[in-house]
Amino acid sequence: AQKITQTQPGMFVQEKEAVTLDCTYDTSDQSYGLFWYKQPSSGEMIFLIYQGSYDEQNATEGRYSLNFQKARKSANLVISASQLGDSAMYFCAMRDVYGNNRLAFGKGNQVVVIP
Amino acid sequence: DADVTQTPRNRITKTGKRIMLECSQTKGHDRMYWYRQDPGLGLRLIYYSFDVKDINKGEISDGYSVSRQAQAKFSLSLESAIPNQTALYFCATSDPEGAFFGQGTRLTVV
Numbered sequence: 001a002q003k004i005t006q007t008q009p010g011m012f013v014q015e016k017e018a019v020t021l022d023c024t025y026d027t028s029d030q031s032y033g034l035f036w037y038k039q040p041s042s043g044e045m046i047f048l049i050y051q052g053s054y055d056e057q058n059a060t061e062g063r064y065s066l067n068f069q070k071a072r073k074s075a076n077l078v079i080s081a082s083q084l085g086d087s088a089m090y091f092c093a094m095r096d097v098y099g100n101n102r103l104a105f106g107k108g109n110q111v112v113v114i115p
Numbered sequence: 116d117a118d119v120t121q122t123p124r125n126r127i128t129k130t131g132k133r134i135m136l137e138c139s140q141t142k143g144h145d146r147m148y149w150y151r152q153d154p155g156l157g158l159r160l161i162y163y164s165f166d167v168k169d170i171n172k173g174e175i176s177d178g179y180s181v182s183r184q185a186q187a188k189f190s191l192s193l194e195s196a197i198p199n200q201t202a203l204y205f206c207a208t209s210d211p212e213g214a215f216f217g218q219g220t221r222l223t224v225v
Contacts, residue, residue: 045216
């Protein structure tokens with residue numbers, strides 16, 4: 001079965017600092033995709049970034065980057081220059097053929113940005 | 116307009132009632148999903164569909180059923196609602212490089 005692990009407790013981050021959110025995954029597949037989502041207090045799920053398992057370069061989208069370490073099965077999200085609006089829950093997710101292409105989620109990381 | 120629309124956004128229902136949550140999408144994706152979210156448990160997959168004729172159970176399908184009426188429509192039903200089905204429900208669609216969520220339906224079963 002797919003397994004996505006996010007184990008960090010809630011994090012407080014100073015505004016303008018960078019923050020790294022850890023995500024490890026478990027799969028036997030060679031072809032898979034990794035995703036990060038943001039869920040603010042309003043509840044919607046906002047897609048942030050995608051990394052394919054065969055992508056040689058780490059994905060970046062504005063202030064978001066994904067530190068992909070395939071051998072370690074790690075897909076950490078880095079948010080640079082944190083803003084107050086970054087306060088939210090962040091979810092890591094994976095889709096792989098082994099999991100029948102379902103999208104499976106970790107339990108999330110809570111981030112609070114403080115001024 | 117949102118690409119993935121869920122109705123209703125909020126619903127309170129009584130134990131034993133049948134309720135349907137609806138989802139429609141304009142993204143043209145074949146893949147659609149229903150998840151529920153409970154505090155501390157992340158998102159758990161209830162059902163998913165890869166096309167109109169393909170319906171699959173997720174990890175927590177008991178007590179739920181779905182219908183894929185068209186490529187754009189995927190509804191979730193609770194045949195006889197119970198209080199532990201109180202949760203935030205999400206519909207999603209996906210292509211190979213992303214999954215896109217509706218705004219969620221907050222369901223309370225009393």
